[in-house]
Amino acid sequence: MNKNKIFLFEIIAVVILAAIDFVTKQLAVKFLSNGSFDIIPGVFSFTLLEGGNSGAAFGMLQGGFWIFIVITIAVVALVIFMLRKLVYEKRYSFFHYALVLLLAGALGNFGDRVLTMIKYGHSYVIDFLYFELINFPIFNVADCYVTVAAGAMIFLGIFYYKDDDFDKMLGKVKDETKQ
Numbered sequence: 001m002n003k004n005k006i007f008l009f010e011i012i013a014v015v016i017l018a019a020i021d022f023v024t025k026q027l028a029v030k031f032l033s034n035g036s037f038d039i040i041p042g043v044f045s046f047t048l049l050e051g052g053n054s055g056a057a058f059g060m061l062q063g064g065f066w067i068f069i070v071i072t073i074a075v076v077a078l079v080i081f082m083l084r085k086l087v088y089e090k091r092y093s094f095f096h097y098a099l100v101l102l103l104a105g106a107l108g109n110f111g112d113r114v115l116t117m118i119k120y121g122h123s124y125v126i127d128f129l130y131f132e133l134i135n136f137p138i139f140n141v142a143d144c145y146v147t148v149a150a151g152a153m154i155f156l157g158i159f160y161y162k163d164d165d166f167d168k169m170l171g172k173v174k175d176e177t178k179q
Contacts, residue, residue: 006088010100017104021141022111028128028140036130045130049138052116052124065113065123072110079103086169095156095169102149108142 028048031037036047054065079099086092086099109125117123127138161169 003088007083010083013100014104017145018108021108024141025126028126032128043133045132046128047130047138049127053127054124065117068113072106075106092169094152098149098152101145105142105145
């Protein structure tokens with residue numbers, strides 16, 4: 001399969017994943033506005049965060065709409081560049097998957113921020129997944145994508161890829177004649 005077809009499949013995967021995030025958020029707003037729904041009582045529930053999360057992870061940078069817009073545009077541009085630039089070999093497929101997840105998560109929360117700003121005049125993301133057992137901050141599907149992607153990239157970078165892999169990933173070929 002050629003590079004353009006693979007990139008198209010990756011973009012389709014991003015759209016599908018972002019759509020899943022959007023649909024789950026809309027379902028949360030529709031069905032959880034009157035209370036939470038226990039999946040495992042005392043451990044995990046669907047709990048809509050009242051007023052949404054106008055910050056980043058764990059509520060940091062509350063109200064930083066323009067900061068998030070600029071950062072998201074930069075991340076999206078960088079990830080798309082990397083997806084186009086990275087070598088398409090089986091060894092690097094997990095890194096491609098991680099980039100797809102990262103892009104879907106970034107776009108999912110970006111879409112939320114823009115839509116809520118248009119609809120309500122202030123920007124936030126809809127969070128509804130809650131691990132009660134450890135009182136973990138409420139989060140959403142896009143946050144899961146970003147977390148899994150970041151974890152995978154860190155793991156791959158530390159334990160799987162070697163220095164030469166990073167050069168090869170970006171299509172750099174070492175000149176063996178220079179010593």
